[in-house]
Amino acid sequence: MMAAVGAVAQHYIQFPGFEGVPADLAAVTTAPGSYGFAALFILSGVAELAIWKQDDKKEPGNFGDPLGLGQYNEDMRGKELNNGRMAMIAALGIVAADIFTGKDGMQQLGLGAIRERTSRVALRATAAKGDVFQPAKQMGATAPLGFFDPVGFAKEGDESGFRNLRAAEIKHGRVAMMAAVGAVAQHYIQFPGFEGVPADLAAVTTAPGSYGFAALFILSGVAELAIWKQDDKKEPGNFGDPLGLGQYSEDMRGKELNNGRMAMIAALGIVAADIFTGKDGMQQLGLGAIRERTSRVALRATAANGEVFQPAKQMGATAPLGFFDPVGFTKEGDESGFRNLRAAEIKHGRVAMMAAVGAVAQHYIQFPGFEGVPADLAAVTTAPGSYGFAALFILSGVAELAIWKQDDKKEPGNFGDPLGLGQYNEDMRGKELNNGRMAMVAALGIVAADIFTGKDGMQQLGF
Incomplete structure (x- = not known):
């Protein structure tokens, strides 16, 4: 409750000596705000451990009535519990939004303080000069989406706010690029002493991986707060050129932004898939590491029994190509890995069949209420098409995780025959x-054609 109130109050109120402290989470790391936070932390500890001690004879949270108000009755306790629950949700939401947007508790609602440069007085003064800051004209507006800000975080004239958002985007992108590469590399590479650490998310909670994560976290904080400090005179993300390479040009900045955006999607996808499947970044693709059941030791043991699994002899080797695996994803004897790849191939094929049919059908057919939705890729980002896409995504996940579960005793893709048609032969x-x-x-x-031409599945054929 104090945190939620403070997140709003500090936007408008600052104590003497704290005028230069920002009103968002950065207050905790900006002196003298950091000193104030440390003092509050210590005082809270003293209060809890030495002053407001819990008496087992009283209900939890009752630390007496020093002022004799007699207000801590059953009704007040109920209100405190419910208000506290609501405040926990509110505080968590404010912190999460601050991390993603760089805006404090009030700015997240679109409200501005008097002391900000985004006030109407400042914007009018800037407009009078004819040089209002335009977020849509800044670097990062990339085809085919162009300037993409559907929620409206960036405001005309708010250069300071845009810089904060761009700095956050670059930082998140850099972390995501390292995370995405790490999710792949750690499947094959392990440093000495880390051989027993798993290659998925469990690495963060498994010693000594947890110690390595803590060390990286601390080093990253030191680098951000003490070494790579942002200079307001330079573009966000430019921390100088210590090696004199001269590579942080406009072209390089554009590539970094786009690669970072792609990496954020990739890292998020890898983490989500890990949570739902328990497989690391490479296993999700059906690929096996040396330390898995595809090792030579396991293959030799299987070969000794005269029953080595042969991928080339399985269903799917079709003329004229026959067994087509030029990269060598499948291995002799690795039946488990082959089943993973075959299951992925069937799932992707089913989705692609629906997608290909939908790309043609939506050119001619639109459901009631969807008349204004375009028939190309823009349908995914245009309401109510975006809502329909989200609903399909969720339903697909429910179907895969809860309904159509794969039985290892059946061939991949066989989820039974509920209608008794007997067709899955x-x-x-x-x-x-x-x-x-x-x-x-x-x-x-x-x-691909839609991205390059802007035409839907039928228009590409001249229809």
């Missing part, structure tokens, strides 16, 4: 595989 499985492969190529082609 060997011939049907072969057709599904080949149709799915063709659909993946078709869907990828439609998407």
Whole structure:
């Protein structure tokens, strides 16, 4: 409750000597705000450990009534509990929004303080000079989306706010690029002493991986707060050129922004998939590490029994290419890895078949209420098409995780026969595989052509 009130109050009120302290989370790391935070932390500890001690004879939270107000009755305790629950949600939301947007508790609501440069008086004065800051004209507006700010975080004239958002974007992008590379590299590479640390998210909670994570966290904080300090005279993310390479040009900055954006999506996807599947960044793709069951020791043991699994002899080797695996993802004897790849191929094929049909159908058919939704990729970002896409995404996840679960005793993609049609035979499985492969190529082609031409699946054919 104090945190939520403070997050709002500090936007408007500052004690003498604290005028230069920001009103958001940065207050905790900006002197003298950091000293104030340390003092509050110590005082809170003293109060809890030495003053407001819990008496087991009283209800939890009752530390007496020193002023004799007699207000800590059952009604007041109920209000305190409910207000505290609401405040925990509010405080967590304010902190999360601050981390993602760089705005304090009031700025998140679109409200400005008198002392900010984004006030109407300041904006009018700037407008009178004819040089109002335009976020849409800054670097980062990249085709095909252009300037993408659907929530309206960036405001015309608010150069300071835009710089904060851009700095946060660059930092998150850099971390995500390292995280995405690390999620792949740690599957194959382990430093001495870390051989027993898993290659997925569990590495963060498994010693000595947890110690390494803590060390990286502290080093990152030192680098950000003491070494790579942002200079307001330079563009966000420019911390000088100590090696004299002269590479942080406008072209390099644009590449960094876009690579960082892609890495944030990639890292988020890897983490989400790890949480739901328990597989690391490479296992999610059906690839196996040396230390897995695909090791030579396991393969030799299987070969000794005369029953080495042969991927080339499994269903899917179709003329004219036959068994097509030029990169060598599948290994002899690795039946588990092959099943993972085959399951992924079937899932991707099914999605691609629906996507390819949808890319054609939505050119001619629109459901009631969706008449204003475009028929190309923009449908995903245009309401109510975006809501429909989110609903399909959630339903697909529920279907995969809770309904259509894979049984290791059945072939990949076989989720039973609830209607008793008996159609999932060997011939049907072969057709599904080949149709799915063709659909993946078709869907990828439609998407690529849409990005380059701006035309939907039928317009690309001249229809």
